[in-house]
Amino acid sequence: MKNFHFLYIAITCFLTGTGISFSQGDRCGSIQPFCAGTTEFVFQNSSRVNGNVARAESGPNYGCLETQPYPAWFYLQIEEPGNLDFQIRQTVNPDGSGALLDVDFIAWGPFQEEDAFCENTSLTAQNTIGCSFLPSAVETFSINNALRGEIYVVLITNFSEAAGYISLQQTNTSSPSAGETDCSIVNILGDNQKVCKNDVVELVAENVIATRYEWYVFDDVLNVFKLIPNESGDNYTVTETGLYKVITINGNTGTELEDEVLIEFFDLPVATTPKDLQICNSGNVAFFNLNLAREELLQNYLNTTEQFSLNFYASQANFENDSPISDPAAFESEDDQEIIATITNLGSGCSSLPVKFRLQIETPIPIEIAEITAVCIDLNGNLAGSISIGEDLGSNYSYEWTPFNDPDGDGIENPVYNIVQVPIEQNILVKITDLVTGCTKEFSTELKLFSPPQEVLVQIEGNDFENDFRVTGNAIGGIGGETSYEYQLDNGPWQTDPAFNNVAPGNHTISAREVNGCGNATSQQFRLIGYPRFFTPNSDGYNDTWNVVNDASNSISKVFIFDRFGKLLKQLNPSSGGWDGNFNGKAMIADDYWFLVEFKDPDSGAIREYSGNFSLIR
Structure with a gap:
């Protein structure tokens, strides 16, 4: 006791x-x-x-x-x-x-x-x-x-x-x-469940021996469990949030067991369909950061404290097999790839219905700005003309210039940068943004001053027998910086080589200009007299006579031939057959001889003279 x-x-x-x-x-x-x-x-x-x-x-x-x-x-x-x-x-x-x-x-x-x-x-x-x-x-x-x-x-x-x-x-x-x-x-009805509204929950009274069942749902107003009528089986389908209870009654043993379970139904989150993701790339494949669509996908929940995860799928088959993209921050894709996305509420575990968007590879900014911008000045150091940098691509683009470029003061930077006075040498920077695709590109151009040449000097070289000349121009620099020139003979094409070969006899000029187009200069007119440097009067049919080469205008009127002592041996007509090497029927010795030509200047009409020498070879 x-x-x-x-x-x-x-x-x-x-x-x-x-x-x-x-x-x-x-x-x-x-x-x-x-x-x-x-x-x-x-x-x-x-x-x-x-x-x-x-x-x-x-x-x-x-x-x-x-x-x-x-x-x-x-x-x-x-x-x-x-x-x-x-x-x-x-x-x-x-x-x-x-x-x-x-x-x-x-x-x-x-x-x-x-x-x-x-x-x-x-x-x-x-x-x-x-x-x-x-x-x-x-x-x-x-x-x-x-x-x-x-x-x-x-x-x-x-x-x-x-x-x-x-x-x-x-x-x-x-x-x-x-x-x-x-x-x-112990746990007849299982654990409490958080259920998405598109799911079905069937409560089953498991692991008990019973002959009858009673199902109850808790009434929050009355603060009691209320019997659910006409439900006496071992299972009950739940369609609404609530605290549910089952009492299992064994008529044979006289025992009753009961268990409770909380079933919470949660609305499916609603994902907002994002805009297509665009990226700038010159190729057909690019890496996309799919997480950039997060804010748009969660548009309905930005002002809440709810937490969400995102899943992205590369195809409908992957979505159906629940095989999401493993690295959405660096997804390699071709142009116009369709992506399927869902959002999942971490509190309820419920996922949204899928939404779709596309991945688009956009062409980069359609403009190029040279790394160097030539600023032309004249020989007095003044700006030769206004300079414009850039191009107006339309209202879908914005521009950020350094130095600031807003001459009209409206707060919006102009698409074109205009230079209207001689600048101090500096860099001009611009960032151009495509407001539709988000593509951006940055350019930098260095301003350099250039001027035209002051004058052009001419050097003439000739070749024996071929009746042609090599003429070379030499541009004398202006007041700009390091400058390159290109040259033109008469009205021919421009070339960077200052030498012109096989130039025909006659009147010519050579022009030179700065390669960036900053003005040009032209030489004094010069005349090329064509003549052979030697002849061989041996009656073999080759170079048997000597004469000057007249031009198309027949401006040469007289030709005089002298020996080395200045004795006049022959006066020729440029249109005749030439000198055969004889004087008064006697063959002249092999030696150097001189000539003098008279021609009319095509510009002034004045008579001018030109002299030179040639050789007689026996």
């Missing part, structure tokens, strides 16, 4: 308690499943403070329990066969600390699922496997050689009748011969 000093203390506590109701498993008919596992099962006890059932029901054989105050009924089922050792402990605090409270128990079994294990005929002395009425806060019992599927009933009583917590724990789980309890019986 126990020392009832503990009862006196319990009565004292009851007199000062609050009388809060506690009804978990206070009758065998409301017995609750228990799963040991590897963790400690802790629950608040029933006591004078919170219990409405002060004594267990009459009928069962309670064995050693002389009294059964504030009962808590549990049952367990064996999953793996073996030995199971249990410890029951009752303390003031849920972590096992504080004052120790006297706890007692009795266990019956084994039973099968079809047995009415809550009937008095089942809870007998013959079926008792453990019992303790010791004045202790810690009790132990064992189930030896338990078999799979067996059920055992445990009644725990609070002899102290004080408020506290009871722990029930299997203590030999690490033993190789330990059996295991079936934890699937």
